[in-house]
Amino acid sequence: MELTRQQVEQIAHLARLDLSAEEITLYQNQLSAILDAADRLTELDLDGVLPTARAVPMQNVMRPDRVEPSLPLEDVLYNTDHQASDQFVIQAILDD
Amino acid sequence: MDITDLTLIELRDALRAGATSSFVATQAMIDRIVTYDNALCSYLNLTDQDALQQASDADSRLADGEELPLLGVPIAVKDIICTSGVETTAGSKILEGFIPPYDAFVVEKLKEAGAVILGKTNTDEFAMGSSTENSAYVTTHNPWDVSRVPGGSSGGSAAAVAARLAYGALGTDTGGSVRQPASFCGVVGLRPTYGRVSRWGVIAFASSLDQVGTFGRNVADCTALFQVITGHDRRDSTSLDVPYENFEAVLTGDVAGLRVGIPQEYFIAGIEPEVEAAVRTAIDKLAELGAEIVEISLPHTEYALPVYYLIAPAEASANLARYDGVRYGPRLKADDMIATVKKTRSLFGAEPKRRIMLGTYALSAGYYDAYYGRALKARTLIKNDFKRAFEQVDVIATPTSPTTAFKIGAKVDDPLSMYLSDIFTLSLNLSASCGLSLPCGFDSNGLPIGLQLIGDTLQEATILNAAYAYEQATDWHERAPVLPESSSEQ
Known part of the structure; x- marks a missing residue:
């Protein structure tokens, strides 16, 4: 499976990664090699095999629907310098 | 006797008997870390002042006759596990300076048990790696030969325990990250069944595979630490609500x-011939002790590597999407929000970027069925292999890794070759099994060799006792590495 340069750029955009030209070349080669190795799975007959998403199956794990104390705001906001009025500040994503 | 040479259990007993104090033990460990860890780099963050305070508190409680499982015992914690008020980076620049507002469940448990937390140990970035060379901060060196890797990703914890720079340590194991470094460093490392230990507060890599495990210099130490971190936690919906078991009590050494x-x-x-020979000799020893050896087949083993390297990156790409510089970690500002997020995410190192790219591709429209979907189905076949095997046997014995510790730099440019280091460990993470690695010999370079014992779902007691029996009959675990002294300037 040979990935094209455009494909690698598109994946990087989807993953919100800013890659340099060298990184794109590097990942184009490395991802193609890893996907080649993954193509071995096409040897398997998987008709009728159910997928396993978790090692130990569990269903409908519920908790009591109860209001409990949250973390203190100052602790939550401690890890950013970008805050105002007890909120995280980001750049505008919509026009006025 | 040098107090740092005591095992966890020996120290615990000495503290209870009043033969020494936690302060003395903690100070001795800190002195030893200052002397030797410049050369090893097992710790990212030594919290010595906090540790000495915790040790003093423990001494008061010991004097009051309190009996807690780890009261006053100094332990190290892998830096992917959140510690309240103490920087936790997951080995990544994208979390540099991150101070968690809460403790992980396993850290709560350590504190409840009275343990002293010495500091945070090095890890491959987001636990992605087999050598700690992917840490954004420093590469840890193997205590048995500092030109070699300690394994990974929990290489800092494994090296610290091997070098007597902690009485025990916590790690995480997503594809072998406890067992493989345990093997490379000549210590015991346990990877419990998925769901046995809560993942609350553990920075997520691949959520369906991650599990916290324990390191000890011997099986009893590893077990004592494991005992403390078990228990149901409703904050992790995959935490299993299973009856309490006394794991230390099952270490009888009887494997008849x-x-x-x-x-x-x-x-x-x-597989290196010396590794195979040591493991086969260990199996013979188990037979001598009364175990019945059965040839079995796990026919889909060869597919585990591709399955793992589709599922783990897919889950990682989703988990690592949260690192956008908004709530924690540095924010590198650019013209608009998307550009800011992209620029900030350039703080990821090469391996997380590679896995995010791979996972994003495997999950993307048009490729999902061909890659991720197919991998989930193949995972079922691997899981069924183990299910069938455990109808025939109680324990599966294998090498932990095909080689002993390799040279620093030997595999960094070849991810596929690095991934092969985990070829014997990652099947277990895909299934519902548990496993451990314990020392079973040394190669001609004096490097430790690991024996992996795999157990069925929630059968930790069975593999711990089998390991204990083997350990009682051998003395590999009594050997200690000779450490190079380094400058005491920190």
């Missing part, structure tokens, strides 16, 4: 009649 399976698929070309 235990059925030990040897999977033919784990003795393949590419």
Whole structure:
């Protein structure tokens, strides 16, 4: 499976990664090699095999629907310098 | 006797008997870390002042006659596990300076048990790696030969325990990240069944595979630490609500009649002859002790690597999407929000970027069925292999890794070759099994060799006791590495 340069750029955009030209070349080669190795799975007959998403199956794990104390705001906001009025500040994503 | 040479259990007993104090033990460990860790780099963050305070508190409680499982015992914690008020980076620049507002469940448990937390140990970035060379901060060196890697990703914890720079340590194991470094460093490392230990507060890599495990210099130490971190936690919906078991009490050393399976698929070309010989000798020893050796087959073993390297990156790409510089970690500002997020995410190192790219591709429209979907189905076949095997046997014995510790730099440019280091450990993470690695010999370079024992779902007691029996009959665990002294300037 040979990935094209455009494909690698598109994946990087989807993953919100800013890659340099060298990184794109590097990942184009490395991802193609890893996907080649993954193509071995096409040897398997998987008709009728159910997928396993978790090692130990569990269903409908519920908790009591109860209001409990949250973390203190100052602790939550401690890890950013970008805050105002007890909120995280980001750049505008919509026009006025 | 040097107090740092005591095992965890010996120290615990000495503290209870009043023969020494936690302060003395903690100070001795800190002194030893200052002397030797410049050369090893097992710790990212030594919290010595906090540790000495915790030790003093423990001494008061010991004087009051309190009996807690780890009261006053100094322990190290892998830096992917959140510690309240103490920087936690997951080995990544994208979390540099991150101060968690809460403790992980396993850290709560350590504190409840009275343990002293010495500091945070090095890890491959987001636990992605097999050598700690992917840490954004420093590469840890193997205490048995500082020109070699300690394994990974929990290489800092394994090296610290091997070098007597902690009485025990916590790690995490997503594809072998406890067992493989345990093997490379000559210590015991346990990877419990998925769901046995809560993942609350553990920075997520691949959520369906991650599990916290424990390191000890011997089986009893590893077990005592494991005992403390078990228990149901409703904050992790995958935490299993299972009855309490006393794991220390099951270490009888009696393996008469235990059925030990040897999977033919784990003795393949590419395995170092000295590793194979040591593991086969260890299996003979188990037979001598009364175990019944059974040849078995895990026919889909060869597919585990591709399955793992589709599922783990897919889950990682989703988990690592949260690192956008908004709530924690540095924010590198650019013209608009998307550009800011992209620029900030350039703080990821090469391996997380590679896995995010791979995972994003495997999950993307048009490729999902061909890659991720197919991998989930193949995972079922691997899981069924183990299910069938455990109808025949109680324990499966294999090498932990095909080689002993490799040279620093030997595999960094070849991810596929690095990934092969985990070829014997990652099947277990895909299934519902538990496993451990314990020392079973040394190669001609004096490097430790690990024996992996795999157990069925929630059968930690069975593999711990089998390991204990083997350990009682051998003395590999009593050897200690000779450390190079380094400058005491920190």
